[in-house]
Amino acid sequence: MMGDLNAIRAAARLLEAGQLVAIPTETVYGLAADAGNPEAVAAIFAAKGRPSNHPVIVHVARDADLSRWASDIPAEARTLIDAFWPGPLTLILARAGHVPAAVTGGQDSVGLRCPSHPVAQALLKEFRGGQGGLAAPSANRFGRVSPTTAQHVIDEFGAPGEGPLAAVLDGGQSDIGIESTIVDLTRLATRGPVLLRPGGISAAQIEQVLGRALAAPDMAAPRVSGSLDAHYAPRTPVALAGSGELASVANRLAQKGRRAALMVWSDSAPASSAAQTLRLPADPEGYAHALYAGLRAMDAQGADLILVEQPPGALAWQGVNDRLRRAAFDSSGVLAQLLA
Ligand code: TXA
Ligand code: MG
Secondary structure (H helix, E strand, C coil): CECCHHHHHHHHHHHHCCCCEEECCCCCCEEEEECCCHHHHHHHHHHHCCCCCCCCEEECCCCCCHHHCECCCCHHHHHHHHHHCCCCEEEEEEECCCCCHHHHCCCCEEEEECCCCHHHHHHHHHHHHHCCCEECCECCCCCCCCCCCHHHHHHHHCCCCCCCCCEECECCCCCCCCCCEEEECCCCCCCCCEEEECCCCCHHHHHHHHCCCCECCCCCCCCCHHHCCCCCCCCCCEEEECHHHHHHHHHHHHHCCCCEEEEECCCCCCCCCCCEEEECCCCHHHHHHHHHHHHHHHHCCCCCEEEEECCCCCHHHHHHHHHHHHHHHCCCCHHHHHHC
16 A cells, blocks of 8 residues: 555554554654554554563654653653654653553553654544554564565565555655664653664764763663564574675685675675675665665575674764664574584
8 A cells, every 4th residue: 555645544544443554654664553542552562473561652743742641741852852853763751641551561651753754744643633642663573674665564464454454554665774763761860861772863963952961771771672682683694794804704604605695885895706795885874774675685585694794883873783783693603603
């Protein structure tokens, strides 16, 4: 289904009736349900195979009344909303009393985001007259790579009617390509604002607007499933190699008869004939935009390993490096085994 006005209206009616609809956002595609309907939210968890104690983000329209969702909206939240909404920033705030526990994972906080994608915006305006909320995690099975196209969503869950989805709104390829930045504002007095997940908006941009530093998560931070170490992972093992060692690692794999799929970005990366090579843009925004589609394409090669050229360590690459580290987490030791 395309993201035209009729499809958007039909999707809003399906969501109001408690159905699941996949929606485009500027970060990744979301698996949406009415956040005010606990059974509909439970269906998201069932479809994803996600543990039910993980909270989901509530997506709201531009002019939504946030007091429906959050009991306290501190000045810092207003500042960040003015600067970055609509856009790829999720704020964790103290929840309002009636927000279903299915949405918050039983915690006393709620995650709120106002996406900028025009189809998501139009849908949120149409859904419950612009005053509802759509609970939407990324539209992938638990632990897998997030989808950045409607086809990725269908690859995960089947076409509408064939699986758990009542509709898929097609809004083209997601612009940003990695999930929203998450900032926790529930513990301002004790810890200050906390960066729970790096993403589309950089920590530096947020710190500049707030005029203060972001803290890193600690043990008391609310649960964020994206912060589980193994996450965003393709089925094929993933290993990272520095630009300087990439060629020799690829050659040694080839000598052992191993099939590697290479994902590179720099000019110094080898044009190895032994391996399938995908070149990603050398700037952090372009790389993030192409990253998940690239991992999916590499996963489809049936290789023994996806060998990723380590991106630069600069702060602008924080979101990308976070996702790659998690994609490779389950595969630690695999490279050594393949080379043994
Ligand atoms: O860009 C995004 O944020 C995408 C699009 C669809 O909006 N959504 C997304 O959702 O990435 P998901 O569920 O895959 O990741 C959302 C993260 C999870 O790690 C979840 O634990 C965290 O947000 N989260 C949601 N509500 C929270 C809360 N009350 N406290 C702490 N973390 C929360
Ligand atoms: Mg996710």
